[in-house]
Amino acid sequence: xxxxxxxxxxxxxxxxxxxxxxxxxxxxxxxxxxxxxxxxxxxxxxxxxxxxxxxxxxxxxxxxxxxxxxxxxxxxxxxxxxxxxxxxxxxxxxxxxxxxxxxxxxxxxxxxxxxxxxxxxxxxxxxxxxxxxxxxxxxxxxxxxxxxxxxxxxxxxxxxxxxxxxxxxxxxxxxxxxxxxxxxxxxxxxxxxxxxxxxxxxxxxxxxxxxxxxxxxxxxxxxxxxxxxxxxxxxxxxxxxxxxxxxxxxxxxxxxxxxxxxxxxxxxxxxxxxxxxxxxxxxxxxxxxxxxxxxxxxxxxxxxxxxxx
Numbered sequence: 045x046x047x048x049x050x051x052x053x054x055x056x057x058x059x060x061x062x063x064x065x066x067x068x069x070x071x072x073x074x075x076x077x078x079x080x081x082x083x084x085x086x087x088x089x090x091x092x093x094x095x096x097x098x099x100x101x102x103x104x105x106x107x108x109x110x111x112x113x114x115x116x117x118x119x120x121x122x123x124x125x126x127x128x129x130x131x132x133x134x135x136x137x138x139x140x141x142x143x144x145x146x147x148x149x150x151x152x153x154x155x156x157x158x159x160x161x162x163x164x165x166x167x168x169x170x171x172x173x174x175x176x177x178x179x180x181x182x183x184x185x186x187x188x189x190x191x192x193x194x195x196x197x198x199x200x201x202x203x204x205x206x207x208x209x210x211x212x213x214x215x216x217x218x219x220x221x222x223x224x225x226x227x228x229x230x231x232x233x234x235x236x237x238x239x240x241x242x243x244x245x246x247x248x249x250x251x252x253x254x255x256x257x258x259x260x261x262x263x264x265x266x267x268x269x270x271x272x273x274x275x276x277x278x279x280x281x282x283x284x285x286x287x288x289x290x291x292x293x294x295x296x297x298x299x300x301x302x303x304x305x306x307x308x309x310x311x312x313x314x315x316x317x318x319x320x321x322x323x324x325x326x327x328x329x330x331x332x333x334x335x336x337x338x339x340x341x342x343x344x345x346x347x348x349x350x351x352x353x
Contacts, residue, residue, distance in 0.1 A: 045083060045086060047115070047119060049082065050116055052065065052071075052080050053108065054109060054112050055068050056080060057101050058184050060100065080092070087108065089108060090102050091109070092105060113183050113320075113322070117183070117320070132328050133331060134163045134164060136164070137165070137325070137332070139166055139167070139189070140169035140171055140180075140188045140189070141190075142171070142173055142189065144244040145190075145288075145315065146168070149340070150168055157332075169184075169185055173194065177196055186323055186325070187318070187319045187323075187328075187329060188318045189315060189317060189318075189336070190315070191243055191244070191316070194318065199318050199320060201316045201317065201319075203347050204346070204349070205314075205315050206345040207313050207314075207344045207345075208289045208306070208311070209247075209251065209310070210289050210303050210306065211284060211287075211304060212278055213285075213302055214279060214284075214301060214302065215300050217302065224306060227252045230284065234282075235285065236274050236285040237268070237285070238267070238268060244288070244313075252286075268285075271287060278301060279301055288313065290340065317329060
């Protein structure tokens with residue numbers, strides 16, 4: 045068993061393709077395939093289920109891939125010790141965010157990080173929570189920006205800020221006459237929601253249980269694939285919606301729309317950073333958390349960051 049064999053296994057798990065994995069590892073496909081097969085025979089485990097178009101990790105292979113990633117990261121730690129001048133704030137940092145956070149965070153976070161930490165460029169990604177969790181475990185990304193609830197024993201988290209929700213509606217809607225909107229008033233068949241499986245949809249329903257009840261005729265809901273799609277649907281007067289406050293930071297750029305704060309108790313979500321427990325660049329996590337708070341100062345309720353003991 046060699047470190048290269050473990051790298052090949054992780055690469056195949058990430059790309060789900062032997063040719064792409066070989067290209068990423070700068071080796072020929074036959075060499076990579078032979079090395080992976082050799083490791084499988086040595087362990088007595090089928091790590092990958094080979095298909096005609098895609099390769100999938102087997103249930104028993106999941107543990108092998110995760111352990112291989114840990115070994116690789118431990119080797120990287122030795123590289124840092126070998127070169128004392130090597131800083132954890134140098135080198136590409138791969139960061140992912142859920143779809144309802146990324147578009148409103150990255151435009152502020154990326155230029156701030158570029159100015160303050162030019163030696164640590166960001167590679168950014170957007171995906172659903174479960175996909176980002178998997179990408180963390182396979183090191184496709186280093187850090188993820190997620191919303192609670194979230195839990196995984198192999199992943200550490202840091203709570204960073206609370207974000208209020210706000211109703212969004214079109215000019216002339218009855219809510220325009222109010223100084224604030226009660227959560228119970230948004231229940232109705234003209235509420236436009238994200239599709240099933242999106243965590244923000246679940247959070248809105250949790251904040252407004254009446255939105256999901258026999259009385260609200262959920263079959264009449266209009267469903268959008270993204271917050272931006274929903275925003276345009278509201279502008280066309282197809283209904284109203286609920287947005288995270290960061291999505292409304294540049295509301296003046298969208299004529300024909302209006303919003304008001306929710307009356308107390310205001311529904312909100314808690315946003316966290318998540319990273320693999322084995323991730324060696326812990327200082328980079330702290331820097332991202334501080335930069336994220338700086339980028340969103342004035343838009344959200346920032347939480348005190350945990351101090352190292």
